[in-house]
Amino acid sequence: MFGLTGPSGFSRFSTAEEVTHGIDGSGLTAIVTGASSGIGTETARVLALRGVHVVMAIRNMPAGREVKEAILKQNPTAKIDAMELDVSSVASVNSFVSDYKSSGLPLNILINNAGILAPPYMLSKDNMELQFATNHVGKDVMCIFRIFLMFMF
Numbered sequence: 173m174f175g176l177t178g179p180s181g182f183s184r185f186s187t188a189e190e191v192t193h194g195i196d197g198s199g200l201t202a203i204v205t206g207a208s209s210g211i212g213t214e215t216a217r218v219l220a221l222r223g224v225h226v227v228m229a230i231r232n233m234p235a236g237r238e239v240k241e242a243i244l245k246q247n248p249t250a251k252i253d254a255m256e257l258d259v260s261s262v263a264s265v266n267s268f269v270s271d272y273k274s275s276g277l278p279l280n281i282l283i284n285n286a287g288i289l290a291p292p293y294m295l296s297k298d299n300m301e302l303q304f305a306t307n308h309v310g311k312d313v314m315c316i317f318r319i320f321l322m323f324m325f
């Protein structure tokens with residue numbers, strides 16, 4: 173709070189590189205939703221830097237490919253993939269889950285980052301208010317998927 177250092181030794185000013193310093197993530201696989209920009213991009217970059225196999229779950233594939241290339245340019249040994257996901261759409265989440273299961277990858281870390289804040293009133297493809305569909309329903313379904321995979325690997 174207010175930038176004060178907490179019991180962890182970190183504060184709101186700490187960077188992802190600082191908080192993961194010395195951590196070896198090799199052997200782990202993470203999904204980062206909304207990794208095509210902002211906090212999601214930085215999270216994907218730093219997880220990959222720590223050896224985690226990162227699957228960027230994104231709806232804007234061209235932007236995701238650019239992010240992936242930039243990460244690989246900085247870190248040529250990064251294990252990073254991009255898969256299409258619109259968390260506000262039940263059909264897209266189902267399709268993502270099916271593709272992910274087919275990939276045979278485990279899922280150790282789920283970063284449910286994709287989200288929107290106070291957009292004008294709009295409906296999702298499933299006729300739900302868009303922010304509710306994105307920030308609650310989509311994230312909940314991804315959590316259920318994470319729990320499901322916990323029992324498979």
Ligand SMILES: NC(=O)c1ccc[n+]([C@@H]2O[C@H](COP(=O)([O-])OP(=O)(O)OC[C@H]3O[C@@H](n4cnc5c(N)ncnc54)[C@H](OP(=O)(O)O)[C@@H]3O)[C@@H](O)[C@H]2O)c1
Binds near residue numbers: 289
């Ligand atoms: N930055 C802050 O101060 C702050 C504060 C509180 C909470 N948060 C939350 O932290 C998260 C990241 O914030 P940010 O600042 O990095 O935001 P951002 O730059 O707007 O990035 C949000 C990401 O979520 C993706 N996204 C949005 N709706 C999506 C959907 N339906 N399906 C898939 N991806 C979707 C966006 O993809 P597109 O590029 O395709 O739009 C974008 O990559 C958000 O959930 C935000 O609400 C941020």
